[in-house]
Amino acid sequence: MQPPAYQPIYKTSVARSPRRALLSLDQSLGEITGPVFGHNDIGMLDNDLIRNYAKSGDPIGERIIVHGRVLDECGRPVPRTLVEFWQANASGRYRHKKDTYLAPIDPNFGGCGRTLTDENGYYYFRTVKPGPYPWRNYVNSWRPAHIHFSIFGTGFIQRLITQMYFEGDPLIKTCPIVNVVPDKEAIDRLIAPLDINAAVPDDCLTYRFDIVLRGRRSTLFENRLEGN
Amino acid sequence: MPQQIAYLKETASQTAGPYVHIGLIPHMAGFDIFQNNFGGVLAGADTPGEPIAIEGRVIDGTGSLVRDALLEIWQADANGHYAHPADKRDAAAGFRGWGRTGTDFDSGVYRFDTVKPGRTPWRNGKISAPHINVWVVARGINIGLQTRIYFSDEEAANADDPVLKAIEHKSRVPTLIATKQDKPGKATYTFDIVLQGDNETVFFDI
Numbered sequence: 078m079q080p081p082a083y084q085p086i087y088k089t090s091v092a093r094s095p096r097r098a099l100l101s102l103d104q105s106l107g108e109i110t111g112p113v114f115g116h117n118d119i120g121m122l123d124n125d126l127i128r129n130y131a132k133s134g135d136p137i138g139e140r141i142i143v144h145g146r147v148l149d150e151c152g153r154p155v156p157r158t159l160v161e162f163w164q165a166n167a168s169g170r171y172r173h174k175k176d177t178y179l180a181p182i183d184p185n186f187g188g189c190g191r192t193l194t195d196e197n198g199y200y201y202f203r204t205v206k207p208g209p210y211p212w213r214n215y216v217n218s219w220r221p222a223h224i225h226f227s228i229f230g231t232g233f234i235q236r237l238i239t240q241m242y243f244e245g246d247p248l249i250k251t252c253p254i255v256n257v258v259p260d261k262e263a264i265d266r267l268i269a270p271l272d273i274n275a276a277v278p279d280d281c282l283t284y285r286f287d288i289v290l291r292g293r294r295s296t297l298f299e300n301r302l303e304g305n
Numbered sequence: 306m307p308q309q310i311a312y313l314k315e316t317a318s319q320t321a322g323p324y325v326h327i328g329l330i331p332h333m334a335g336f337d338i339f340q341n342n343f344g345g346v347l348a349g350a351d352t353p354g355e356p357i358a359i360e361g362r363v364i365d366g367t368g369s370l371v372r373d374a375l376l377e378i379w380q381a382d383a384n385g386h387y388a389h390p391a392d393k394r395d396a397a398a399g400f401r402g403w404g405r406t407g408t409d410f411d412s413g414v415y416r417f418d419t420v421k422p423g424r425t426p427w428r429n430g431k432i433s434a435p436h437i438n439v440w441v442v443a444r445g446i447n448i449g450l451q452t453r454i455y456f457s458d459e460e461a462a463n464a465d466d467p468v469l470k471a472i473e474h475k476s477r478v479p480t481l482i483a484t485k486q487d488k489p490g491k492a493t494y495t496f497d498i499v500l501q502g503d504n505e506t507v508f509f510d511i
Binding site for chain 1: 311312313314315316317318319320321322323324325326327328329331334335336338339340341343365366367369371373377379380381387388389390391392401402403410425426427428433436438440442443444445446447448449450451467468471472477500501502505506507508509510511
């Protein structure tokens with residue numbers, strides 16, 4: 078279930094949520110299509126946040142791999158789609174000129190990356206585990222550790238931005254942004270389990286995060302498009 | 306008990322947050338990291354079609370500027386062809402039809418440089434007026450908002466557009482129409498997006 082626009086527990090949504098109902102749109106070519114990306118768009122290190130901003134050494138923090146698959150609601154893999162991600166460093170500080178949290182910037186950590194899914198919808202990237210950070214919602218609000226994800230899919234209707242959380246983080250249940258999602262099972266699907274079998278011994282732990290995009294709605298009766 | 310159909314559930318959306326720039330337009334966050342960057346320029350001098358710019362602001366329910374929004378647009382080329390395998394007609398070479406940018410931290414203004422799209426096929430043999438699909442995310446927006454830009458100098462096509470015609474409250478139609486600025490040079494359209502309140506932009510559930 079998707080979060081409603083207006084969720085006053087997340088204060089910024091109060092003035093940034095439409096008051097009128099969304100207008101349901103019959104999908105046409107402009108909605109079922111979307112941008113196509115290729116390997117020329119991204120660089121060799123774009124999915125390695127441990128190395129893609131390294132200046133004098135590796136970033137400080139818990140070395141992890143995040144991996145998973147991008148599927149649609151029918152369980153079909155979404156191949157060759159762009160997955161982008163960004164995050165704070167190990168101490169919860171973002172490399173962003175508007176972030177003024179007192180925790181320090183890591184000189185070797187940029188905090189963003191991107192990759193294309195393979196033929197099976199699989200993606201992975203390497204990074205350090207982000208730290209929690211405070212934000213001005215309630216007087217003592219802290220975001221759980223999280224990584225932001227942006228996923229395209231095959232059409233503009235599938236465009237999605239979300240956040241991945243880490244298994245066992247006690248801040249998840251108190252976070253107003255997490256709890257804009259009204260469905261506990263949907264929240265659980267945003268929490269990546271530790272995937273110890275995919276860890277690299279003596280190197281990295283691994284978390285698993287699968288992403289499901291909207292299925293393409295059938296237009297079978299309308300114009301008999303193939304591939305329903 | 307009827308049989309259950311085992312669909313997966315769409316991953317829940319979460320806000321892009323205040324630092325969306327880091328991941329998607331890092332130069333706005335204040336650093337350079339990728340060799341190739343995505344931006345708000347969709348068309349170059351070689352792109353066929355009429356060069357246009359679209360400028361606007363995003364405004365919240367208090368009338369304040371939203372200075373941390375990220376916008377993406379998706380459009381057909383000047384012939385109305387999409388650069389996507391589902392459109393069997395070839396799009397103009399080198400024209401991806403997609404771009405992204407943010408609202409400026411100071412002025413709150415966003416800008417895209419592109420070409421004016423052609424008319425595109427709709428459903429059941431009908432034709433759409435020239436339009437651009439828009440997707441807006443920001444801190445405080447729990448799920449990306451989808452809207453469309455139409456053009457003020459396409460009155461006849463707009464009057465016949467199946468989506469605009471489907472809007473029951475006709476007073477809301479102008480919220481989707483970008484206004485051509487009366488100034489020489491490159492045709493420039495103003496398209497402000499009002500998230501809430503008077504003249505709230507029409508957003509679509511697509």
